[in-house]
Amino acid sequence: QVQLVQSGAEMKKPGASVKVSCKASGYTFTSYYLHWVRQTPGQGLEWMGIINSSGGSTSYAQTFQGRVTMTRDTSTSTVYMELSSLRSEDTAVYYCAREKGLDFAAAGTVFDFWGQGTLVTVSS
Amino acid sequence: DIVMTQSPDSLTVSLGERATINCKSSHSISYRSSNRNFLAWYQQKPGQPPKLLIYWASTRESGVPDRFSGSGSGTDFTLTISSLQAEDVAVYYCQQYYNTPQTFGQGTKVEIK
Numbered sequence: 001q002v003q004l005v006q007s008g009a010e011m012k013k014p015g016a017s018v019k020v021s022c023k024a025s026g027y028t029f030t031s032y033y034l035h036w037v038r039q040t041p042g043q044g045l046e047w048m049g050i051i052n053s054s055g056g057s058t059s060y061a062q063t064f065q066g067r068v069t070m071t072r073d074t075s076t077s078t079v080y081m082e083l084s085s086l087r088s089e090d091t092a093v094y095y096c097a098r099e100k101g102l103d104f105a106a107a108g109t110v111f112d113f114w115g116q117g118t119l120v121t122v123s124s
Numbered sequence: 125d126i127v128m129t130q131s132p133d134s135l136t137v138s139l140g141e142r143a144t145i146n147c148k149s150s151h152s153i154s155y156r157s158s159n160r161n162f163l164a165w166y167q168q169k170p171g172q173p174p175k176l177l178i179y180w181a182s183t184r185e186s187g188v189p190d191r192f193s194g195s196g197s198g199t200d201f202t203l204t205i206s207s208l209q210a211e212d213v214a215v216y217y218c219q220q221y222y223n224t225p226q227t228f229g230q231g232t233k234v235e236i237k
Contacts, residue, residue: 044217044228044229044230044231045174045217045219045228046228047224047225047226047227047228059224061224061225062225063225095173095174097173100176100179102179104158104160104180106162106221106222107221107222107223107224108162108220108221108222108223108224108225108226109221109226110164110176110179110219110221110226111174111176112176112185114173114174114175115173116172116173117173
């Protein structure tokens with residue numbers, strides 16, 4: 001069965017960076033794009049970006065440009081999301097999510113499997 | 125970015141009764157020529173990630189009970205739970221994927237009366 005298993009909760013100080021991992025199993029890793037979505041009490045669910053699990057190319061939401069880096073390791077079927085220059089507003093649950101294959105081309109996508117979430121707390 | 129607005133913010137319904145959640149987009153999210161509506165619905169229970177229920181506004185994801193149905197086009201969409209069950213207590217989100225960034229509604233909390 002498809003599983004996305006994320007790394008554990010993190011506590012960081014303002015200005016620091018955090019790197020969250022997401023290990024995929026139960027499907028061919030390189031056949032699906034993976035995304036990162038965060039959930040905050042204030043902003044709700046926010047899409048952060050996408051990584052091509054095969055080629056490694058990325059595209060980030062404007063909000064996070066310059067602060068986020070997504071990478072992947074095909075040998076371990078793992079994707080990573082690093083967010084830098086953390087501030088208190090980045091306190092959130094961060095999810096990786098698999099892009100569902102759709103039968104019609106769309107600019108965006110929907111997410112059929114999600115990781116369990118990683119709580120990142122930013123506090124001095 | 126396309127703004128998605130849900131109503132109501134919360135809903136209390138008796139077991140077995142109908143629950144209706146509305147979602148409005150700031151821009152049309154339909155391709156008229158293809159009759160496609162780029163709208164999905166998710167269910168999120170406490171401590172869990174969102175679960176995909178419906179996409180293309182009305183196509184149920186595999187395994188989703190048929191008491192969940194979606195409708196609408198253009199800018200106005202609806203999720204209906206025909207007969208509310210105890211396990212349906214959750215927050216429901218709509219999401220557009222017509223444009224990037226895909227964006228979500230603020231959520232509607234469904235509780236039992």
